[in-house]
Amino acid sequence: EVQLVQSGAEVIKPGESLKISCQASGYSFTSYWIGWVRQMPGKGLEWMGIIYPGDSDAIYSPSFQGQVTISADRSSRTAYLQWSSLKASDTAIYYCARRRDWVQSWSYFDYWGQGTLVTVSS
Amino acid sequence: EIVMTQSPATLSVSPGERATLSCRASQNVNDNLAWYQQKPGQSPRLLIYGASTRATDIPARFSGSGSGTEFTLTISSLQSEDFAVYYCQHYSTFGQGTKLEIK
Numbered sequence: 001e002v003q004l005v006q007s008g009a010e011v012i013k014p015g016e017s018l019k020i021s022c023q024a025s026g027y028s029f030t031s032y033w034i035g036w037v038r039q040m041p042g043k044g045l046e047w048m049g050i051i052y053p054g055d056s057d058a059i060y061s062p063s064f065q066g067q068v069t070i071s072a073d074r075s076s077r078t079a080y081l082q083w084s085s086l087k088a089s090d091t092a093i094y095y096c097a098r099r100r101d102w103v104q105s106w107s108y109f110d111y112w113g114q115g116t117l118v119t120v121s122s
Numbered sequence: 123e124i125v126m127t128q129s130p131a132t133l134s135v136s137p138g139e140r141a142t143l144s145c146r147a148s149q150n151v152n153d154n155l156a157w158y159q160q161k162p163g164q165s166p167r168l169l170i171y172g173a174s175t176r177a178t179d180i181p182a183r184f185s186g187s188g189s190g191t192e193f194t195l196t197i198s199s200l201q202s203e204d205f206a207v208y209y210c211q212h213y214s215t216f217g218q219g220t221k222l223e224i225k
Contacts, residue, residue, distance in 0.1 A: 108156035
């Protein structure tokens with residue numbers, strides 16, 4: 001059974017750093033891209049970026065390039081999303097999701113983590 | 123950058139009736155279009171990929187159609203559990219969502 005289990009909720013002060021995680025199980029971790037999606041309070045889904053754990057190649061949305069870092073550890077089957085200096089506007093739920101790609105160029109997220117709520121407040 | 127536009131923003135439909143949700147791409151995306159359902163407090167769930175292929179365990183009342191720039195998600199007979207927010211997606215772009223509410 002494919003599962004993505006994310007780390008727990010965080011309350012962080014502005015300016016602090018943070019790294020949240022997404023541990024994968026039930027499939028070949030190095031064979032699928034994993035993405036991160038932001039959902040701000042009461043808002044829609046925003047694609048942040050993806051990483052291919054097989055070679056750690058990462059692609060970022062222009063909106064998030066330079067604002068976050070996506071990484072992966074093959075030994076622990078875990079993907080990470082990190083910030084060096086959080087702002088109040090980073091308050092959101094962050095989801096990880098496995099991306100499925102087909103030769104027909106179809107591409108979509110087929111399995112999702114449960115989400116990690118990050119609250120940035122002084 | 124391709125922009126995905128969903129309409130309407132909110133759709134009010136009675137249980138048992140048909141719901142039709144639209145998604146428009148700013149450029150041709152062929153059939154590379156997915157639909158997701160999100161209920162309050164839950165993660166999104168994949169419904170449709172390749173514009174018209176139902177994902178595993180998705181009931182047959184959900185169907186997707188379209189190609190190029192115009193896409194439709196149809197729910198043939200609404201059940202209580204179908205009232206949620208629906209998103210379309212092409213690669214790195216999500217639509218803004220359609221909230222399906224009980225009339």
